[in-house]
Amino acid sequence: MYDLNGRQWWVIGRAVVVLFCFFVVGCATTEKKVAVEDPYEDFNRRVYTFNQGIDDYISQPIVMVYDTVTPDLLQQGVGNFFTNLNNVQVVINDLLQGKIKQGTKDTGRFAINSTLGVFGLFDVAKHVGLKQNTEDFGQTLGVWGVPAGPYLVLPFLGPSTLFQGVPGATVDVLSNPVSYATALPLVQVLSAVNARSEAEESLDFIDKSALDPYTFTREAYMQWRQHLITDGQGAAQASFDELEGEIFSEESEDLELDALESELNVSVEKAQELVFSTERAEFVDDDSEVDRALDLLEVELKNSATEGLAILEKNNQEEDANRIDELVDVPSPVNLDQELLVSP
Amino acid sequence: MSVGWVFLRYRYLFLLVLSCWVFSVNAAEDMTAKDVVSTFQLRLIDAMSGGSALGFDGRYSKVEVAVRESHHLTKIARIVVGKQWGKLTKAQKKLLVDRFSQLIFSSYAKFFNEFSGETFSYVSEEETRRGGVIVHTLFEIPDDEDVKFDYMMKKKGDSWRIINIIANGVSDLALKRSEYTDVLSRKGFDALIGLMEQKIVLFSKES
Numbered sequence: 001m002y003d004l005n006g007r008q009w010w011v012i013g014r015a016v017v018v019l020f021c022f023f024v025v026g027c028a029t030t031e032k033k034v035a036v037e038d039p040y041e042d043f044n045r046r047v048y049t050f051n052q053g054i055d056d057y058i059s060q061p062i063v064m065v066y067d068t069v070t071p072d073l074l075q076q077g078v079g080n081f082f083t084n085l086n087n088v089q090v091v092i093n094d095l096l097q098g099k100i101k102q103g104t105k106d107t108g109r110f111a112i113n114s115t116l117g118v119f120g121l122f123d124v125a126k127h128v129g130l131k132q133n134t135e136d137f138g139q140t141l142g143v144w145g146v147p148a149g150p151y152l153v154l155p156f157l158g159p160s161t162l163f164q165g166v167p168g169a170t171v172d173v174l175s176n177p178v179s180y181a182t183a184l185p186l187v188q189v190l191s192a193v194n195a196r197s198e199a200e201e202s203l204d205f206i207d208k209s210a211l212d213p214y215t216f217t218r219e220a221y222m223q224w225r226q227h228l229i230t231d232g233q234g235a236a237q238a239s240f241d242e243l244e245g246e247i248f249s250e251e252s253e254d255l256e257l258d259a260l261e262s263e264l265n266v267s268v269e270k271a272q273e274l275v276f277s278t279e280r281a282e283f284v285d286d287d288s289e290v291d292r293a294l295d296l297l298e299v300e301l302k303n304s305a306t307e308g309l310a311i312l313e314k315n316n317q318e319e320d321a322n323r324i325d326e327l328v329d330v331p332s333p334v335n336l337d338q339e340l341l342v343s344p
Numbered sequence: 345m346s347v348g349w350v351f352l353r354y355r356y357l358f359l360l361v362l363s364c365w366v367f368s369v370n371a372a373e374d375m376t377a378k379d380v381v382s383t384f385q386l387r388l389i390d391a392m393s394g395g396s397a398l399g400f401d402g403r404y405s406k407v408e409v410a411v412r413e414s415h416h417l418t419k420i421a422r423i424v425v426g427k428q429w430g431k432l433t434k435a436q437k438k439l440l441v442d443r444f445s446q447l448i449f450s451s452y453a454k455f456f457n458e459f460s461g462e463t464f465s466y467v468s469e470e471e472t473r474r475g476g477v478i479v480h481t482l483f484e485i486p487d488d489e490d491v492k493f494d495y496m497m498k499k500k501g502d503s504w505r506i507i508n509i510i511a512n513g514v515s516d517l518a519l520k521r522s523e524y525t526d527v528l529s530r531k532g533f534d535a536l537i538g539l540m541e542q543k544i545v546l547f548s549k550e551s
Contacts, residue, residue: 131489205455208546209451209455209543210523211523211524211527211536211539211540211543212523212526212527212539215522215523215526215527216519216522216523218522219518219519219522219523220514220519223513223514223515223518223519224512224513224514226513227512227513227514228513230513232492232512232513241473242518243423243508243515243517243518243521244472244473244474246422246423246426247419247423247476247496247498247507247508248474248475248476248498253422254419257418257419257422258418260418260434260437260438260441261417261418261441263438264418264438264441264442
């Protein structure tokens with residue numbers, strides 16, 4: 001009864017999932033028209049804010065401590081260990097997507113790192129040309145033709161989609177060996193801390209660069225998922241096609257943009273010229289001020305010198321006159337006249 | 345000494361200068377899409393190599409020249425606000441393009457601020473249906489995975505200009521378009537400009 005090979009299971013599985021999705025989408029569209037991409041935006045934004053709070057007050061402080069006390073080499077080892085365990089899930093999804101060659105390589109990668117790499121602590125496989133692939137059940141659903149469905153932000157877990165993300169994450173948890181390490185809760189905690197630590201750079205980038213972090217995260221997540229599903233094939237062309245109408249707009253619009261650009265360029269040039277001329281004026285003004293100050297100083301010096309000479313001359317004259325008066329005792333012309341008048 | 349005498353005396357020098365100028369103008373016009381991308385990437389690496397020694401202002405000056413001469417900034421700014429472009433006044437459009445350009449320069453100066461031996465390598469290029477070109481390149485980071493950078497190019501007059509950059513499948517133009525149209529519709533034009541200015545100031549302070 002169950003005598004079916006892998007390919008047949010794959011076809012049946014795909015058919016079941018596609019039928020399931022037709023059913024769900026059919027129900028959804030019958031009851032209420034699904035909006036473009038984010039019909040639950042208000043709810044999502046609230047969950048996003050909640051997750052941000054959890055991250056700011058719980059996750060981030062824990063990660064900060066982890067990053068501080070754990071040497072880089074050890075962190076790398078921990079990261080390699082969990083990435084290696086994740087390869088079980090990667091291989092399963094390779095096979096579910098019919099990627100037999102890649103599945104063989106990923107199996108080899110897991111085997112090499114689990115043995116030569118000491119339980120996956122060291123990534124030995126990359127040195128023999130076996131790169132790490134990213135495959136999960138959400139991608140598999142996408143490859144099978146299941147639409148992503150509405151965007152969802154899940155409490156504690158973050159971005160997801162209703163038809164690919166939620167069932168995908170459920171199957172991924174079940175297919176990850178870490179989930180079965182219930183006797184070792186530390187391993188599960190370490191797995192979560194490691195995952196958050198690895199995401200630190202990206203989250204920090206979003207926080208700093210995004211005008212609206214919620215929209216930024218949603219758009220980046222949806223595009224990244226599509227990129228994974230298509231293995232990057234035709235992504236650029238698809239993006240070009242999506243924006244083609246606006247990139248190759250009407251000639252009149254291009255003319256308007258050219259005119260606007262010319263005006264802005266003129267403004268920039270004028271601003272640069274203004275800065276240059278202001279600097280030049282300041283430079284010239286500085287010289288003028290110095291020149292003016294020097295001129296004033298010169299005038300003052302000249303005046304002082306003239307006054308000094310005048311005083312000196314006056315003093316000399318007075319001194320000479322007194323000396324003559326004292327030594328010669330010559331009567332003044334007035335006195336002389338008086339004396340002449342008085343004398344017989 | 346007449347002008348004619350000067351020309352006759354230095355006619356070979358004039359011809360040499362003139363031919364150099366004509367050659368340089370033609371060279372700029374004849375740059376292929378791939379040339380425009382590689383020149384931009386070289387200048388970006390140059391700014392990164394300057395790192396902290398250049399400081400934010402030094403890197404800003406370098407990337408401003410690199411971006412202005414390779415990107416179609418007005419067109420990108422127009423696309424990121426979508427249909428709402430038509431509702432903006434001319435003054436608002438000029439303000440948007442100006443702040444958008446500054447934000448792009450600041451972002452590059454802020455995030456491309458150190459150099460660890462990264463290189464860009466050309467992979468291939470393909471023509472699009474309506475005469476555009478996509479240049480595929482790889483950003484190679486030592487001891488890390490390569491990042492695919494695809495440049496969407498459009499002709500502007502005689503030269504090719506970058507319209508969009510797609511990094512590992514994430515389209516910068518589509519991402520910005522979602523973000524900008526969302527902020528515009530939720531908060532309005534002034535709030536959008538305010539947010540852009542906040543980021544510009546933040547980037548310049550942190551570096």
